Amino acid sequence: MAGGGRIADCGCKGIRTCLLCESAKRQLTEEPPKTKAFIYIPTKGRAQGVKNSDTAGWWFPYPGVCLIEDFVTEDEEKEMVHTMDQEEWRLSQSGRRKQDFGPKVNFKKQKIKVDSFTGLPNFSKVLWERMKTHTVLEGFLPVEQCNLDYNSDRGSAIDPHYDDSWLWGERLVSLNLLSDTVLTMTIPCTEVEVAICLPRRSLVVLYGEARYSWKHAIYRQHIKQRRVCSTFRELSAEFMAGGVQEKLGQMLLEIALAFQGKSV
Numbered sequence: 001m002a003g004g005g006r007i008a009d010c011g012c013k014g015i016r017t018c019l020l021c022e023s024a025k026r027q028l029t030e031e032p033p034k035t036k037a038f039i040y041i042p043t044k045g046r047a048q049g050v051k052n053s054d055t056a057g058w059w060f061p062y063p064g065v066c067l068i069e070d071f072v073t074e075d076e077e078k079e080m081v082h083t084m085d086q087e088e089w090r091l092s093q094s095g096r097r098k099q100d101f102g103p104k105v106n107f108k109k110q111k112i113k114v115d116s117f118t119g120l121p122n123f124s125k126v127l128w129e130r131m132k133t134h135t136v137l138e139g140f141l142p143v144e145q146c147n148l149d150y151n152s153d154r155g156s157a158i159d160p161h162y163d164d165s166w167l168w169g170e171r172l173v174s175l176n177l178l179s180d181t182v183l184t185m186t187i188p189c190t191e192v193e194v195a196i197c198l199p200r201r202s203l204v205v206l207y208g209e210a211r212y213s214w215k216h217a218i219y220r221q222h223i224k225q226r227r228v229c230s231t232f233r234e235l236s237a238e239f240m241a242g243g244v245q246e247k248l249g250q251m252l253l254e255i256a257l258a259f260q261g262k263s264v
Helices: 019-025 074-085 124-131 208-212 246-256
Strands: 036-041 046-049 059-061 065-068 097-101 104-106 111-113 142-150 158-161 168-177 181-186 192-198 203-206 215-218 227-235
Touching: 036 059, 065 192, 074 168, 074 227, 124 142, 124 227, 142 246, 168 208, 227 246
Parallel strands: 036 192
Antiparallel strands: 036 046, 046 059, 065 203, 097 142, 104 111, 142 227, 158 215, 168 203, 168 227, 181 192, 181 215
16 A cells, blocks of 8 residues: 555564454553663763663763765655555565565575565665765665564564674764654663654664664654654675675665566
């Protein structure tokens, strides 16, 4: 279904739920446990305790995050979302909808199917050229793009998780469109939670410790209205020059960077 309207069904599987299936099952998702809350301060590269809380006055260095505000203009944002809405949005878990531009992957069996992969969409070429002007994204070669549609009516969210590191490389890049939100970072076996505020039209890059040691999530309460994001991923060292799957990686990149892709 094209467009940004509400849908009647959900794509949840297993333990993941959204407002639609919770209503049908008469069950509610548990609220996140209480934590020691910190806020990421981009200008200082650190996590700072929340005022009037038990973390007030405390801070610690928080490496591995780069936040670039106003990465696209309002006109560019409008045109990109309009272009996305001309294509089908497929149901995804936790009340989201998605458009995938990447190879089909079975991460558990570590297998890749290339047949249906036609590359990244045409409109993303200008985004990639702009990314490369920032030091943190020097040499960045996106091989996969996933557009995600979040809506408060569906209770859209994504649980804390790590992105795959067999196929996907160090830098995770996400463009936040249509509304502000919060990317919540948690580290296993601790109560510490770091909130990274993502302004509308900003680009966030996770790498290093933030990529591999901390899980990231978008909680339901931080989706106030429609939010669309585009997440870009690069290949891991195994698929790059000198890696054991260099040839496959090169083929994937040639397809991806032709920017002639259709959602799969």
